[in-house]
Amino acid sequence: MTSNPAKKTDEHGPASPEVFMRRAIELARNGLGFVSPNPLVGSVVVHGNRIVGEGWHQRYGGPHAEVNAVESVPDKQILRGCTLYVSLEPCSHTGKTPPCADMLIRHGIPHVVIANQDPNPLVSGKGIAKLRNAGITVTTDILSDDAAKLNRRFFTYMRKGRPYIILKWAQTSDGFMARTNFDSKWISDAYSRQLVHKWRTEEDAVLVGSGTAMHDNPQLNVRHWTGRNPVRIVIDRNLRLDKSLNLFDGTQRTRCYNLIRNETHDKVSFIKLDRNQFLHAMMEHLFREKIQSVIVEGGSQLLKSFIEAGLWDEARIFISPATFREGIAAPMIAGQLTQQIRLMNDWLKIIEPVRGEEHRDERF
Numbered sequence: 001m002t003s004n005p006a007k008k009t010d011e012h013g014p015a016s017p018e019v020f021m022r023r024a025i026e027l028a029r030n031g032l033g034f035v036s037p038n039p040l041v042g043s044v045v046v047h048g049n050r051i052v053g054e055g056w057h058q059r060y061g062g063p064h065a066e067v068n069a070v071e072s073v074p075d076k077q078i079l080r081g082c083t084l085y086v087s088l089e090p091c092s093h094t095g096k097t098p099p100c101a102d103m104l105i106r107h108g109i110p111h112v113v114i115a116n117q118d119p120n121p122l123v124s125g126k127g128i129a130k131l132r133n134a135g136i137t138v139t140t141d142i143l144s145d146d147a148a149k150l151n152r153r154f155f156t157y158m159r160k161g162r163p164y165i166i167l168k169w170a171q172t173s174d175g176f177m178a179r180t181n182f183d184s185k186w187i188s189d190a191y192s193r194q195l196v197h198k199w200r201t202e203e204d205a206v207l208v209g210s211g212t213a214m215h216d217n218p219q220l221n222v223r224h225w226t227g228r229n230p231v232r233i234v235i236d237r238n239l240r241l242d243k244s245l246n247l248f249d250g251t252q253r254t255r256c257y258n259l260i261r262n263e264t265h266d267k268v269s270f271i272k273l274d275r276n277q278f279l280h281a282m283m284e285h286l287f288r289e290k291i292q293s294v295i296v297e298g299g300s301q302l303l304k305s306f307i308e309a310g311l312w313d314e315a316r317i318f319i320s321p322a323t324f325r326e327g328i329a330a331p332m333i334a335g336q337l338t339q340q341i342r343l344m345n346d347w348l349k350i351i352e353p354v355r356g357e358e359h360r361d362e363r364f
Contacts, residue, residue, distance in 0.1 A: 017113055020044050020051065020085045021143045025115065025150055027056040027065070028087045033202045033227055034059045037290040039118070039154040043069035043086040045109075047078050066090055066100040070107060083111040087147045089118040092127040101127045105134040113139045115147035119158040153203075153293040156313055162283040164293040165311055166203065167303055168196065170318035170346075171330035177300050178328040182215040188318040191344040194224045196297075199316075201227025203293040205255075205286065208247075209302035210236045219246045220297075231255060231291060235282070235302065239270070257282050279309050303331045315351040318343075 027042030035057050043065040045053035055068025063071075066086055073079060090100035090112070104112060112131055117140065118124050131138050148155060153164040170188040171177050177187070186193070200206055206220045213234050220232045232254040234247050239260050241247075247254055254268045257278075263270040273281045286294065296306055306312050315333055339350035 015049055017142050020046055021115055024085045024087045025147050027054055028150060031057050036204050036292045039088055039151050041065040041088045045069050045073050046083045047081060061096045064097055064100050067103060080108040082109055083113060084109050085113045087115045089114050089123060090127040091123050092130045093122050101130040111137045113142055115142055115144050119155055157292045162287050163291050164313050166295045167306060167312050167315040168295050168297050169303060169330060170320060172320050172322045172324050174323045175330050176324040176327035177330045179324055180327050187320045187322060189345045192318050192346045197222045197225040200230050201225055203230055203295050204291045205231040205233050205294045207233040207294050207296045209299050210241055212299040213241055213245055213247055217246050279305060279311055300328050300331060307331055307333050317349045319347040321345055
């Protein structure tokens with residue numbers, strides 16, 4: 001996953017701080033799907049113009065990126081002449097591991113370069129202050145936009161008090177998600193469907209409505225990829241779904257949000273919510289359960305509900321060359337097209353909410 005850390009990044013002169021921070025961000029990405037509800041963090045230790053240590057946060061509850069980077073340095077004596085780059089502010093409190101700021105102070109590292117301040121109120125600014133009070137030079141906001149984009153799940157979770165919400169669907173070139181009889185197999189091709197399974201390993205939960213559960217009987221696992229299964233979530237307000245469906249087979253953690261009762265059987269939990277502001281109440285509950293990100297996979301009416309409520313951060317839409325001419329219409333969504341990728345037979349469009357007047361509002 002990583003190259004040899006003991007390397008020069010520029011044989012002809014000093015490399016810029018951005019070069020080293022870019023490597024830290026690259027390392028942080030390795031933790032996707034393993035560290036939630038913690039943030040993705042990468043770190044490199046630089047001596048002169050050479051990276052002498054690398055690390056990233058590899059699993060929730062395990063050592064943080066700075067610890068792994070420092071531990072990878074063979075000669076600890078040189079740390080007093082090193083600069084440590086880290087994509088997120090070092091923690092200053094004791095959680096599942098000791099404070100990273102204390103570890104950096106103890107090793108006498110004189111200079112720490114940080115991409116983003118941690119939005120977690122337990123840390124925010126306190127790690128930086130602790131380092132500076134110990135006489136360490138701290139530089140901030142190096143590649144801050146790139147690091148924030150990588151940690152968009154964690155930042156949304158901390159700042160908005162809800163999971164990062166990804167809307168996902170496949171539609172025909174003429175704008176339908178399913179036929180009139182609700183049959184939707186298969187609009188997208190095999191490559192696109194495998195990509196969805198990869199995405200599931202990267203997010204905490206995957207959500208469907210009762211219509212999708214009933215008509216498609218999905219498993220919502222990652223059988224076509226390697227990684228952890230997400231928490232399965234289904235909305236069944238009046239508890240009408242047949243309990244023989246795959247969602248209730250007890251093979252992975254499942255939450256059923258409803259208006260009737262609270263109940264738990266093995267890995268399947270039924271959670272009662274108030275009818276008013278149902279979606280918002282569900283997001284608040286998922287936040288309390290430390291679910292940092294959710295993929296909403298349908299159906300059409302559920303996706304429309306999230307769009308109308310303004311509860312989305314990203315939409316991933318597969319456009320197939322197939323045509324239905326009639327059927328269940330795909331949602332309309334207004335936003336900024338940030339990526340358009342040609343897969344095998346499909347196009348993948350990534351859309352984000354418009355964040356400023358400089359972006360043109362489009363409809364897809």
